[in-house]
Amino acid sequence: MPTKRTGPERCRRKFVSIFPGGFRDEKYVDWERGYKWTAHERWNEELSKSKLQALIRNGEFAEVARRAVTIESSTNLLFSFEKMAIRDAIKPAEGSEGFARGLYNFLHGRGSIESRFERWVQCVSTLPRKQTRVLTWPVVTVFGFIAQPDTHIFLKPMVTKAAADEYEFPFIYNSRPTWDTYNSLLEFGARVNSDMQDLAPRDLIDAQGFIWVQGSSEYD
Secondary structure, eight states: OOOOOOHHHHHHHHHHHHOTTGGGOHHHIIIIIHHHHHHHHHHHHHSOHHHHHHHHHTTOHHHHHHHHHHHHHTSSSSOHHHHHHHHHHHSSHHHHHHHHHHHHHHHHOSSOHHHHHHHHHHHHHTSOOSSSOSOOHHHHHHHHHHHOTTTOOOOOHHHHHHHHHHHTOOOOOOSSOOHHHHHHHHHHHHHHHHHTGGGOOOSHHHHHHHHHHHHOGGGO
16 A cells, blocks of 8 residues: 655645756746746845935935835735735835834844844834735735845745645644744745755745745646
8 A cells, every 4th residue: 555645745746746847947937936036136236234224314215115115016926906005005204114114123123033023013004004904914024025035935825824734734824914923934934945955945935936836726
C-alpha cells in the first residue's frame, strides 16, 4: 500500500508540476516573482530609509504617500477597491502625514517587530475613510512586503487559509489585523522556505508565491 503524502509533499508536487525549475523557473519569475521584485527595487530607489527620513523631515508627507501608493499600483496585490480606499485615505493632509510617519516607524522605528506591527495597525485604523474600509489584511501587509521582503510577507486571507489547510499548517487567523495572525503567517512563510530549500527560495516573496499557488483558484 503506497504511503500517503504529507501536506508539504503534496504542495511541493503541485508547485513543481507548474514550475519544474522551482523558484528559479523562468515561468515562475515571469508569473509570480518578477513584478514583485521590480516593485521592491523601485521602493529602494524612491523610498529608502534615508529618502523617507528626508521627505518626512521636510514635511513632504503627501509625496511619501504618493510614492508608496504609486509603487504598489504597479502590482496586482491589492484589489481595486483596496487601492481606492488607501488613495482616499491619504488625500487629506492628516491622512498623508499619519501614513508617512506610521510607515517609517513600521519599517525603521524602534522596538520589536511585534510592537512596530501593532503600531502600524493602529495607524492604518485611524486613517480617514471615505467609503471602503482601509484596515484590511492586504492593505496592512502590502507596503512592508514590497519594502522589506526579507522580513515581511503579504496576506490574502482566503488564499492563505486555503493554502494552510492544504499544507496542514496550523495557521492562526483573525479577520481583524492582529500580531498573532501576522506572526503565524511569518512562521508559515519560514516553514515553507525551510521545507522547500531544495527549490532555492530567496525571501518571503517566494514563500508568498508558493502559498498563492496552493490556495488560489488560478492554479486549480
